[in-house]
Amino acid sequence: MSCYKKGESIDYEKYLSNKEEFELDKEYQKEILERERKFLEELKTANEVFDKRTLMILFSILAGKHLSEYIGVINSGKEAVVLKARKGHLYRAVKIYRVATCDFKTMLKYLQGDPRLHIKRSSRRAIVNAWVEKEFRNLKRASSIINAPKARLRRENVLVMDFIGVRGDPAPKLKEVEIDWENAFKTVKDFMIKLYEEELVHGDLSEYNILVKEDEIYFIDFSQSVITQHPLANALLIRDCINICNFFKKKGINCNYKDLYKEITGKEINPIDEAMIKTL
Ligand SMILES: Nc1ncnc2c1ncn2[C@@H]1O[C@H](COP(=O)(O)OP(=O)(O)O)[C@@H](O)[C@H]1O
Numbered sequence: 001m002s003c004y005k006k007g008e009s010i011d012y013e014k015y016l017s018n019k020e021e022f023e024l025d026k027e028y029q030k031e032i033l034e035r036e037r038k039f040l041e042e043l044k045t046a047n048e049v050f051d052k053r054t055l056m057i058l059f060s061i062l063a064g065k066h067l068s069e070y071i072g073v074i075n076s077g078k079e080a081v082v083l084k085a086r087k088g089h090l091y092r093a094v095k096i097y098r099v100a101t102c103d104f105k106t107m108l109k110y111l112q113g114d115p116r117l118h119i120k121r122s123s124r125r126a127i128v129n130a131w132v133e134k135e136f137r138n139l140k141r142a143s144s145i146i147n148a149p150k151a152r153l154r155r156e157n158v159l160v161m162d163f164i165g166v167r168g169d170p171a172p173k174l175k176e177v178e179i180d181w182e183n184a185f186k187t188v189k190d191f192m193i194k195l196y197e198e199e200l201v202h203g204d205l206s207e208y209n210i211l212v213k214e215d216e217i218y219f220i221d222f223s224q225s226v227i228t229q230h231p232l233a234n235a236l237l238i239r240d241c242i243n244i245c246n247f248f249k250k251k252g253i254n255c256n257y258k259d260l261y262k263e264i265t266g267k268e269i270n271p272i273d274e275a276m277i278k279t280l
């Protein structure tokens with residue numbers, strides 16, 4: 001199957017007419033086709049392009065009744081697009097990695113130190129798939145101990161998780177809200193400690209990857225998370241502590257990254273780990 005190349009667009013009409021039909025009953029097939037058509041329209045309006053394989057995966061998730069409908073784009077980044085979707089009366093978030101523009105060299109660096117994953121092939125797509133599998137597992141582990149979206153389904157470069165928001169509106173980021181900063185800092189620290197106790201380091205923690213839903217803190221985006229045995233875990237944790245302290249200091253909270261690191265790990269920062277931050 002051909003992959004989407006940068007700049008190439010897909011003739012959706014042609015794609016739909018050639019598409020293999022699912023073996024489903026006629027009424028349901030009609031309903032699904034209508035939803036697909038609506039979704040493709042939506043993508044066109046949002047100027048969003050996915051490769052054919054990704055579209056097939058998205059549609060097979062609809063046909064398999066894992067989701068009822070794709071509603072719209074929440075966020076469109078260089079590496080991933082996050083969609084809002086619905087399953088019955090519940091909203092879901094769907095994170096779709098762009099295979100063509102992912103930084104797969106960096107991905108490989110993080111994947112290689114993870115004993116949970118074995119990459120047999122090293123094609124671009126295989127690396128992205130392993131990356132999404134890692135995020136899926138990290139989310140599962142994280143959401144069982146702290147506030148984080150529950151991972152629901154993973155298919156190749158597509159990950160379905162719980163939607164963090166109120167009545168269909170995605171929750172704002174920590175940087176966009178006004179809350180009790182003392183309490184917020186306590187919670188963030190508590191979540192970092194709990195993750196570490198379960199041998200997980202977020203690795204990309206900042207006011208951008210923390211959402212606030214009805215005054216409750218949620219960590220999201222566990223794509224860079226590593227287990228504590230990973231060779232880069234300490235450096236990533238130091239960087240997380242620096243980012244968090246820099247943000248909370250601006251909010252008037254007395255915060256020092258070295259103390260935060262010690263509270264989380266029970267250890268002092270090793271200067272070699274701190275020097276490694278430059279290589280991340
Ligand atoms: N489960 C979710 N519920 C609601 N919004 C989400 C969810 N996951 C991601 N988002 C939104 O999409 C944005 C990008 O998602 P993120 O996982 O951080 O991807 P990226 O790797 O592009 O930073 C987030 O900043 C947030 O606004």
Ligand SMILES: [Mg+2]
Pocket residue numbers: 208209221
């Ligand atoms: Mg993010």
